[in-house]
Amino acid sequence: MKPTAFDYARPETLEEAVQALGSHPDAKVLAGGQSLVPLMSMRLAAPALIVDINHLPGLDHVTADASGVRIGALARHADVLASADVRRVQPLVSLALANVAHPTIRNRGTTVGSIVHADAAAEMPMVLQLLGGSVDVVGSGGRRTITADELYVAPLESSLAHDEVAVEAFFPALPAGSGVAFEEISRRHGDYAMCGVAAVVAVEDGRVTSARAGYLSVSDVPTVVDLTDALGGSVDEAALARAAEAALAQLEPETDIHATAAYRAHLAKVLTARVLTAAHDHAREE
Amino acid sequence: MAENTAAGTAERTHDVRLEVNGVTHEVTVPARRLLSDALRHECGLTGTHVGCEHGVCGACTVLVDGRPVRSCLMFAVTAQGSEITTVEGLAEPDGSLNPVQQAFRECHGLQCGFCTPGFLTTVTAGIKENPCPTHEEAREMVAGNLCRCTGYQNIVKAVERAAEIARGDTPSAPAPDGDDGGLEAATGETEVARDDDASTTGLGA
Ligand SMILES: Cc1cc2nc3c(=O)[nH]c(=O)nc-3n(C[C@H](O)[C@H](O)[C@H](O)COP(=O)(O)OP(=O)(O)OC[C@H]3O[C@@H](n4cnc5c(N)ncnc54)[C@H](O)[C@@H]3O)c2cc1C
Ligand code: FES
Ligand code: FES
Numbered sequence: 032m033k034p035t036a037f038d039y040a041r042p043e044t045l046e047e048a049v050q051a052l053g054s055h056p057d058a059k060v061l062a063g064g065q066s067l068v069p070l071m072s073m074r075l076a077a078p079a080l081i082v083d084i085n086h087l088p089g090l091d092h093v094t095a096d097a098s099g100v101r102i103g104a105l106a107r108h109a110d111v112l113a114s115a116d117v118r119r120v121q122p123l124v125s126l127a128l129a130n131v132a133h134p135t136i137r138n139r140g141t142t143v144g145s146i147v148h149a150d151a152a153a154e155m156p157m158v159l160q161l162l163g164g165s166v167d168v169v170g171s172g173g174r175r176t177i178t179a180d181e182l183y184v185a186p187l188e189s190s191l192a193h194d195e196v197a198v199e200a201f202f203p204a205l206p207a208g209s210g211v212a213f214e215e216i217s218r219r220h221g222d223y224a225m226c227g228v229a230a231v232v233a234v235e236d237g238r239v240t241s242a243r244a245g246y247l248s249v250s251d252v253p254t255v256v257d258l259t260d261a262l263g264g265s266v267d268e269a270a271l272a273r274a275a276e277a278a279l280a281q282l283e284p285e286t287d288i289h290a291t292a293a294y295r296a297h298l299a300k301v302l303t304a305r306v307l308t309a310a311h312d313h314a315r316e317e
Numbered sequence: 318m319a320e321n322t323a324a325g326t327a328e329r330t331h332d333v334r335l336e337v338n339g340v341t342h343e344v345t346v347p348a349r350r351l352l353s354d355a356l357r358h359e360c361g362l363t364g365t366h367v368g369c370e371h372g373v374c375g376a377c378t379v380l381v382d383g384r385p386v387r388s389c390l391m392f393a394v395t396a397q398g399s400e401i402t403t404v405e406g407l408a409e410p411d412g413s414l415n416p417v418q419q420a421f422r423e424c425h426g427l428q429c430g431f432c433t434p435g436f437l438t439t440v441t442a443g444i445k446e447n448p449c450p451t452h453e454e455a456r457e458m459v460a461g462n463l464c465r466c467t468g469y470q471n472i473v474k475a476v477e478r479a480a481e482i483a484r485g486d487t488p489s490a491p492a493p494d495g496d497d498g499g500l501e502a503a504t505g506e507t508e509v510a511r512d513d514d515a516s517t518t519g520l521g522a
Contacts, residue, residue, distance in 0.1 A: 032370070036328045039348035039394055061395070068390040069371035072351075081348065083395055109384070133461025135439060136372060138384040139391070220460045 034071035038080045045169055045196060048082055053171055053194040055080040060196060062104065065132070065140035066148050090198060095120040099164075099203040104196065108137035108145070120204045122313075123162060123211040123229060127154040130213065133221040147197045149182070149189045149252075152223040154215070156183060157253035161229055161245030164202040170195035186251040209233045210313025212306040215247070216298050218289060224248045225290040226298035230258075232310035238264040242274070242307060249299050250283045258307070266311045274307055275300040333397050337362060338406025348394050353377040355393035356403060364404040364434050368463070375462030378435035379403050385439045404434035407441055416482035417441045417475070426475035428466035435462050436472060444480045452477065 038055075042048040052058045059078035061067055062085070070076040084090070084104065091105040095116035102111055108131050111117055111124065118125040131137060131145065131154050145155045146166060159166075160179040167176050171194050184190050191197060205211060215227030226248050233241040242258045261277035262270045284295035328347045335342045337360055344359040351370070356362045356379070368374035370389045377389040380402035407415045414422065417440045427433045436459060443458040444450065450458060455476040464472060 033351070033354075034349040036347060036349055038329065039331065039392075041394070061392075064390050064392070064395070065372060065387075068351075068392070071349075072370055072389070081392075083392075085395055086398070133375075134443075134458075135375065135378055135385045135387060135461045139381075139386045 032072055032074055034068070035074065035077040037078055039083065040080060041083045041086055043086060043088075045087060045198070048084055048087060048196050049170055049194055051080065051082045052196070056193070058082055058193075060084055062144035063107065063140040065136050066144070066150070084196060092199075093117060095204075097204060099201055100124055102142050102200045102202075104141060104143040104198050106142060108132075108140050108142050109134065111142050112137065121162065121202045122205060123158055123213060123231070124202050126211065126213040127158045127229060130154050130215050130224070130227065136221075143197050143200050146200050147182075147189050147191055149187055151186060151250065151252050152248040153253075154213075154224075154227060154247060157227070157245040157247040157255075158213075158229060159200065159202065160253050161231060161243060161255050162202050164200060166197050167199040167201070168192075168195040168197045174198075176201075183252055205231075205317075206233070208235060208314060208317060209241075210310040210315070210317055212309035212313060214302050214306050214309075216302070223289075226295050226302060228299065228302040228306050230303075230306040230310040232266075232307060232314050234311060234314040239266060239311065240264075242310075244274075244278055244303055244306065246278070246282055246299060249285070249295050251285060254282060256281045258303075262307070266308055271304040271307060275303045278303045331394050333394055335360065335393065335396060335401060336399070337401045338403060344393065346393050348392060350393045351389050352379070352391040352393045352396050352401075353388040355396075356388060356401075359393075362403050362405050366431055366434055368431070373463070374432070375435040375439065376432050378438045378462065380438050380442055383442060383445075385442045402438065404437050407437055415441060417444065417479040419482055420475040420479035421472075424471050424475040424478050426467065426472045432462060432464040432466075436464070440476050440479055444476070444483050448480055448484055450476060450480055455480075 040051040042051055057079035061081045061083045090103040092103040093106045093111050093114045094101045100117050100121045108128055112128040142155055145153050146159055149156055165176050165178045168191055170192050182189050211231050213229040215224035217224040228244055228246055230244045239262050242262050244256050244258055246254045256278045258274040258277055261274040279296055284292040286292045330345050330347050332345050342360045344355055346355055353365055353367050356365045365379055365388055366376040368376035372387045372390045377387055378385050379388045381399050409415055417437050421427055439462055455473050458476055459472055
């Protein structure tokens with residue numbers, strides 16, 4: 032199918048973009064279009080005005096320093112994935128991005144677009160939340176920072192105001208002594224996952240001092256669970272089993288055409304144990 | 318990019334300049350015109366195929382500023398200012414097949430050909446970025462494109478062969494011209510043919 036008719040604005044400054052968004056209650060930002068255009072073609076979305084931000088200057092940066100990784104709104108997934116600095120400063124960003132769709136989709140789709148699209152089946156919203164990252168947005172009220180906790184309010188819904196453009200995402204650096212891991216299971220290579228789990232584990236003197244795991248595609252919003260107490264300092268078999276149960280207690284697996292709730296619960300358990308082990312190993316190498 | 322309202326309809330149109338295969342096309346389209354449709358209908362370049370129209374099949378893949386992109390997920394208006402390459406623009410300046418096209422022909426990497434333009438554009442960019450793909454990387458390179466005919470084995474071979482040709486290390490492999498269904502041709506003494514048995518019988522992977 033084809034999209035319905037819409038008006039089109041191609042702003043050349045951020046101010047113009049904000050103004051255009053404010054000019055119509057049914058206006059939408061177009062970034063990479065890898066989620067929005069299919070939705071429009073299937074007529075699940077029919078915005079009256081498209082504000083195409085692809086030609087705004089100065090938004091395609093990918094930078095990394097000791098504090099973390101900053102990704103501009105027009106940096107494509109492929110640009111972020113190609114950055115050795117990102118991989119070094121916060122490897123979980125790169126690990127997760129390698130699982131986002133196919134390279135051709137990553138050439139066009141933006142990481143910031145994925146974050147504000149707030150799909151519970153997408154990798155980057157969950158990773159932002161697990162790492163305690165944030166998004167900077169600019170609207171008629173000026174610029175503000177929204178933390179990941181405040182960003183995700185409901186399925187496919189972020190707390191951006193209607194006239195706000197997300198300009199940059201921030202992922203904190205991986206602290207010394209911490210490790211990360213990511214795993215997901217999907218029906219076909221490059222598909223959205225049926226279940227994906229990431230973990231951040233901190234180790235001190237051989238003991239686990241903190242362990243958190245993030246879940247995508249299990250519940251209808253990305254979910255982060257603290258598993259420090261369940262592990263009780265170690266990652267032996269019993270501890271991993273306790274952690275998997277503890278995680279499951281806080282998840283509400285859903286059934287859809289891709290997988291049943293029971294299968295998702297099974298995947299969540301198995302993947303929890305795997306990523307905790309891998310993140311623990313990674314922490315000890317660090 | 319001027320705006321105008323087409324006579325007799327309420328839908329506004331835009332004058333868009335598309336640079337396709339080095340040629341400038343001035344087209345007048347509504348904002349909702351997908352790049353894939355603009356290429357086919359306005360530019361007359363019907364080599365770009367449209368399968369699913371939601372980003373999954375890869376048949377519509379073109380190069381935008383050198384990178385493979387789904388043309389069904391881009392509006393033509395957004396593409397103004399970018400260099401677009403379609404399958405029609407892949408051949409060498411003298412009109413001969415580029416290494417990827419040659420390899421698909423040699424390795425029988427196509428049957429009905431519907432998916433082929435998307436594979437050719439994707440692989441042309443892919444071997445530029447990675448001139449020595451491993452078998453795994455060759456598979457990964459085409460993992461985002463669907464083919465309902467070939468079973469993929471010969472496509473993956475074509476990727477590896479294309480990289481070889483592009484690198485200039487062309488071990489023997491005179492292009493089999495005959496219409497022998499692939500089996501005969503692929504049993505030559507070439508690198509390409511060596512791991513062929515399982516796959517040409519359809520029993521591979
Ligand atoms: C075949 C296929 C497979 C895919 N598989 C995956 C996958 O496995 N995992 C995954 O995570 N994603 C997947 N995607 C989606 C892809 O990652 C998208 O790129 C991403 O979800 C959205 O980024 P975008 O730049 O394309 O945003 P768009 O599609 O342009 O926009 C998406 C939404 O976000 C809003 N938006 C975008 N940017 C901004 C901004 N800067 N400020 C304010 N609002 C903004 C838009 O208004 C729109 O509502 C897939 C897509 C396809 C077509
Ligand atoms: S037609 Fe564009 S990906 Fe299928
Ligand atoms: S050759 Fe027919 S779909 Fe690929």
